[in-house]
Amino acid sequence: MPKPKVYVTRIIPEPGLSILKEYCDIEVHQSKEWPPSREELIEKIKDKDGILCLLTDKIDAEVMDAAPNLKVVSTYSVGFDHIDIEAATKRGIYVTHTPGVLTDAVAEFTVGLILAITRRILEADHIIRNGEWNKPWNPYFLTGPELKGKTIGIVGLGRIGRATVAKLKGFEVNFVYYDVYRNEAAEKQLGVKYVDLETLLKESDIVSLHVPLTKDTYHLIGEKELKMMKPTAYLINTARGPVIDTEALIKALKEGWIAGAALDVFEQEPLPTGHELTKLDNVILTPHIASATIEARQRMAELSATNLVSVLKGEMPPALVNKEVLNVRPLDKVKMI
Numbered sequence: 001m002p003k004p005k006v007y008v009t010r011i012i013p014e015p016g017l018s019i020l021k022e023y024c025d026i027e028v029h030q031s032k033e034w035p036p037s038r039e040e041l042i043e044k045i046k047d048k049d050g051i052l053c054l055l056t057d058k059i060d061a062e063v064m065d066a067a068p069n070l071k072v073v074s075t076y077s078v079g080f081d082h083i084d085i086e087a088a089t090k091r092g093i094y095v096t097h098t099p100g101v102l103t104d105a106v107a108e109f110t111v112g113l114i115l116a117i118t119r120r121i122l123e124a125d126h127i128i129r130n131g132e133w134n135k136p137w138n139p140y141f142l143t144g145p146e147l148k149g150k151t152i153g154i155v156g157l158g159r160i161g162r163a164t165v166a167k168l169k170g171f172e173v174n175f176v177y178y179d180v181y182r183n184e185a186a187e188k189q190l191g192v193k194y195v196d197l198e199t200l201l202k203e204s205d206i207v208s209l210h211v212p213l214t215k216d217t218y219h220l221i222g223e224k225e226l227k228m229m230k231p232t233a234y235l236i237n238t239a240r241g242p243v244i245d246t247e248a249l250i251k252a253l254k255e256g257w258i259a260g261a262a263l264d265v266f267e268q269e270p271l272p273t274g275h276e277l278t279k280l281d282n283v284i285l286t287p288h289i290a291s292a293t294i295e296a297r298q299r300m301a302e303l304s305a306t307n308l309v310s311v312l313k314g315e316m317p318p319a320l321v322n323k324e325v326l327n328v329r330p331l332d333k334v335k336m337i
């Protein structure tokens with residue numbers, strides 16, 4: 001049997017490419033940094049059985065229709081909002097992702113953002129670098145709230161939300177959470193209290209977002225929600241940019257509806273130079289790097305490659321997104337290896 005043809009939209013870390021090479025004929029877009037253009041993607045995918053893509057590659061019905069042999073879309077990310085899942089399922093295309101392997105990286109980063117925004121760490125660094133540390137020590141300089149005893153509201157108690165709670169436990173904070181699914185086992189295990197979103201927004205000193213981007217979570221945090229938050233509260237987003245209405249957030253930060261925000265994700269990425277958010281002092285901005293530990297990025301490569309190869313072997317992949325596809329095109333019908 002000829003080897004399956006696979007397109008990889010970026011040079012991903014090892015052992016990803018080695019795993020793929022063992023079983024497939026791979027064509028790799030020769031860049032670590034830049035995605036293929038849409039035209040190139042559509043051209044390259046034409047004769048492929050599988051694609052390993054990144055969150056920057058929009059895989060919609062048009063792309064799928066350009067690839068009549070396509071059996072699997074494996075994304076090197078836990079989020080899959082860049083893939084039209086319904087269109088894939090309808091076409092019998094398996095979609096896989098990388099849950100679990102970046103959970104700790106994102107949770108650790110979230111803790112970092114919480115500390116950085118509340119304790120003004122970046123602002124402090126800038127003050128020294130700009131030669132503005134020109135007064136002796138005093139009790140009022142760069143103060144911020146202590147975490148101990150405060151309430152942290154977790155929106156979305158999935159893997160990353162739960163890991164964030166676990167890592168924050170040592171700070172002796174109280175936790176409330178909101179999710180469309182109530183998880184009583186996690187409530188007992190982690191000591192988190194289930195509340196509705198409105199209560200969470202009203203009671204929390206820090207609101208941290210950990211929901212996937214779907215049509216239901218698009219602009220979940222808008223003007224109305226920001227107005228419910230305490231003027232002393234902070235908003236943290238390591239999920240997806242469009243979960244927050246950026247225009248409303250800018251207004252909230254400018255007019256003091258909330259104290260500040262720490263954002264790793266944006267409605268538009270990269271964030272355009274000179275964007276209004278970059279002009280505000282009460283916000284920390286990082287360029288979508290919450291999962292950027294060396295370990296997580298290697299595990300993502302391994303899992304995304306293993307997912308893809310598993311499907312083409314006719315085996316259940318470790319992390320299938322669209323389980324319904326098993327009824328549309330069973331695994332023995334996609335087996336090529």
Ligand code: GLV
Nearest residue numbers: 076077078079291
């Ligand atoms: C990163 O944002 C991911 O979805 O893996």
